[in-house]
Amino acid sequence: MTSLADIPNEARCKRIIQTLKTGKDCCPRCGARLVFKHSVTYGWCKHCCFKVRPKAITWFRNSKLSYRTIFKLITCWQTRQSPGAVRAITGLSYTTIARWYAKFRNHIPPDGGELLSGVVAVDEAWFGKKRYGKQTIVMGAIEIDTRKLRLKIIPDTEQDSIELFLEAWVTRDSHLITDCSSSYNGVEWLGYSRDAYNHSIGHFGQSNHIECIWSAMKRHLRKLYGCIPTKYLQAFLNEWMARHNQPSLFKSPQNYLKATLVPC
Ligand SMILES: [Zn+2]
Incomplete structure (x- = not known):
């Protein structure tokens, strides 16, 4: 550095x-x-x-x-x-x-755009204040071995949106680490295997990896802007992905x- x-x-x-x-x-x-x-x-x-x-x-x-x-x-x-x-x-x-x-x-x-594979932790996070109405939902996936990261804004947490994200960024025979949300119930049909951890009773397991990404990102955004600027969020997500996927930059x-x- x-x-x-x-x-x-x-x-x-x-x-x-x-x-x-x-x-x-x-x-x-x-x-x-x-x-x-x-x-x-x-x-x-x-x-x-x-x-x-x-x-x-x-x-x-x-x-x-x-x-x-x-x-x-x-x-x-x-x-x-x-x-x-x-x-x-x-x-x-x-x-x-x-x-x-x-x-x-x-x-x-842009990086190579390769799909993630192996053991992949997947989660969604909400950005922006609930009080002001519209929150932005970000979907993230991280390959545990290589720390390769994919982040994208999704319109909602319905099964369809989540499956679209997975199909775009994670290869089919991967093992997913998720929370217990019912939106993931169909992923076995798509060829993924899955371990679900119940976050609300404090079980995180390997999904810690993606939870750490959210907290580091939110902390950094607050330090930069004092708030979460949802307007430029995708540009910021791209930067955060590059910090993981292309560290030499x-x-x-x-x-x-x-x-x-x-x-x-
Ligand atoms: Zn000359």
């Missing part, structure tokens, strides 16, 4: 982004070395004076922030810093920070940028 002290200087950040974007660290025209300076927004070739702009044709091309601040923001997001802490580090407003966090989330590359800003800047 990168700490803020490891973030390179402005010129170095520009060079990293240029290299990740084009796949090479030299002038695209003549192959000579490029020069980057702290105070100049572009880099140039020492040999033929060709100018390069690292931000051009990237997803943050319109941003006015310095390259180093973008690196800092990515590191803060990866290490799950709260907006208050990020404001103290970067001096940016809460709105700007929220906008960048949303950008990082939306640019997470969250190791350093370079890793994240490498996956999101497609070489051209």
